[in-house]
Amino acid sequence: MLSTFEWTIAKRYLLPARSEAFIFLVAGISLVAVMLGVAALIIVMSVMNGFRAELLDRIVGLNGHALIQGYGGRLDNWEDLLKQARETEGVVSASPLIEQPLLGSYEGRVEAVLVRGNDADDIAGLNDKLVAGSVANIKPGNETIAIGSRLAQNLGARLGDRMTIINPQGRSTPFGTVPREISYQIGAIFEIGVYDFDKAFVIMPIKDAQTLLLTGDQIGMIEITTEDADSVGEILAPLAPKVGNRGIIADWRTINANLFEALAVERVAMFVVLSIIILVAVFNILSSLIMLVRSKTRDIAILRTMGASRRSLLKVFIFIGTVIGILGAIAGLGLGFIFLFFRQSVVNFVQFVTGQNLWDPSVRFLTELPSKTDPVEVTVIVVMAIVFSFLATLYPAMKAASTDPVQVLRYD
Incomplete structure (x- = not known):
């Protein structure tokens, strides 16, 4: 803490006279630089955290935390495996799933689609993502489907229109294989918020998907949701021996490994690069304090002859630089x-x-553009700016404290 004398001197140096306006300008630039550095770090880290969280939430919202995928697209004895998955500790839900890339056609327009056969509970989960229609009529045998908003836009299809799904692996005839084509009514249009999903996904009851794909009672995978997405590997570890050689367990990190690893690397790189802005601001604080010490050398010498201790002068200049850093950090936070x-x-x-x-x-x-602010990260950024500002004050403060009044005032 500063004494009354130290506070008076610090306040006088923080608000210099008109003749020292240039020093005040440099100090102001230092404050603005710290503000911009802190703001840039908070904005970028929050956006990248939000991007990761939104991406994970939307991908997991449609794909679950993990998938048990059968070899060759077929999962044998899936009913027993589904029961075991649901009984695994930490598993919130498990449901059968069929997923197959096919073609969708509407009035001459053709788009590649990803047909997903879901059970009733998963289809009901689309309610909060609907932009038109209702999932109430999407039931087995109704020939009604839900499609992504971008797919509807690309095809020019609207709610209530009939869309044809084409399965190239149709029935064999004496004239060759005839693709299987079934017309479905569009009963709902949804928007997940992930472009690749919204432009391709076609969701229908699993029984209708089995009929379209001619798979009988077979499914391709089991979708699993756990209590904690980050602990999915540990939660599903006891289930791996039960899956055996029927398939593999792939969690969200494995399925989207390239994407999330790229986000992690980019996040670290951006933090390091943007931290340089704060370092530049810190050097501005250092230069402004050095200029202030040089311009106040005679005043410092007089204060020393009047009884001011080296410790007091050290505290004054450390306080000045640290206040600039604190004000810049607070302004950057806002x-x-x-x-x-x-x-x-x-x-x-x-x-x-x-x-x-x-x-x-x-x-x-x-x-x-998403955003998710992490209080811990924000605290680290603010503390880092203040600590760097404090370190920048040490050299000019020690220089001021080591001023020899005899040498300075010898010829006055």
Whole structure:
């Protein structure tokens, strides 16, 4: 803590006279640099955390935390395995699943689609993702399906239209294999928020999928949701011996390994790169304090002759530099949160001004810029800025404290 004398001197140096306006300008630039560095780190880390969380939530929301995939696309004795999966500790739900890439056609337009056969509970889970229609009529035998919003847009199909699903592996005839084509009514249009899903997925009851694919009572995989996505490997470890050589267990990290590993590497790289902004700001603090010490050398010498201790001068200059860092960190914290709150409006404004599409869902996977602020990360960023600012004050503060009044005032 500063004494009254030390506080008076520090306040005088924080608000210099007009003749020292340049030093004040450099100190102000240092504060702004710290603010921008802290804000940039908070914004980027929050966006990347949000991107990972949103991506995981939406991918897991449709695919579960793990899949038991049968070899050759067929899972033998799946009823017994499904029961064992549901009885595994830590498993919230397990359901049969069929997934097969096929072709979808509507009024001459053809798109590659990914047909998914789900049970009634999984289909009911689409309710909070619907943009049109209802899943109430998507029942076995009704020939009604739900499709992604981007797929509907690409095909030009609307709610209530009939879409044809084409299975190239149809029935054999004397004239060769005839593709199997079945017409389904579009009963619901959903939007997961992941572009690749919304442009390809066609969801129908599992019985209808088995009829379309001519698989009988067979399924291709079992979808599993656990209590904790990050602990899915440990939770499903007891189930691996029961699966045996019938298939493999692939969790969300394995299925999307390249994507999430790239996000992790990019996250670390961005943190390191953006931390350099704070380091630059710290060097500005260092230079402004050195300039202040040099301009106040005579004043410091007089204070020393009047009884000011080296410790007091050391505390004064450390306080000045640290206050600049603290004010910059607080301002950066506020700026970062304001930007995150209006992030989508900022993106839309920049797109409007530049005429460029900065957030193309086909490239970014998600339809909107996400954000998730981690209090621990924010605390680390703010503390890092303050600590760096404190370290930058040590050299000029020690230089001021070591001033020899005899040498300075010898010729005065």
